[in-house]
Amino acid sequence: xxxxxxxxxxxxxxxxxxxxxxxxxxxxxxxxxxxxxxxxxxxxxxxxxxxxxxxxxxxxxxxxxxxxxxxxxxxxxxxxxxxx
Numbered sequence: 537x538x539x540x541x542x543x544x545x546x547x548x549x550x551x552x553x554x555x556x557x558x559x560x561x562x563x564x565x566x567x568x569x570x571x572x573x574x575x576x577x578x579x580x581x582x583x584x585x586x587x588x589x590x591x592x593x594x595x596x597x598x599x600x601x602x603x604x605x606x607x608x609x610x611x612x613x614x615x616x617x618x619x620x
Contacts (some may be wrong), residue, residue, distance in 0.1 A: 553603050560596075561604050562619035567597070576600055577616045581608045 561577045571579055584605040592598035607613045 557600065557603060558616055559619050560600055561607070562616050564597075564600065575620060576604050577607075577613055577620075579604065581605070584608065 562575060564576050565573050566576060566579060571583060579601070584601055587593075587598075587601055588605060592601050604613070607616065
């Protein structure tokens with residue numbers, strides 16, 4: 537048994553995202569801008585870096601875009617694409 541988690545702990549609380557967030561990355565589309573209509577997971581990394589430098593949108597969209605960038609940096613975005 538892993539001593540880092542108690543029975544009441546949810547592993548996703550420690551990761552900072554849930555399985556639902558991964559599905560949202562695959563299925564939500566960008567609502568505005570140059571890439572409007574494109575799935576969040578399909579946004580170019582440079583576009584996400586631009587938001588990181590300037591400012592991510594407020595709310596859930598911005599949080600998902602941050603997660604998307606982190607996954608792309610780690611090379612894990614390909615894990616999300618089959619969820620489309």
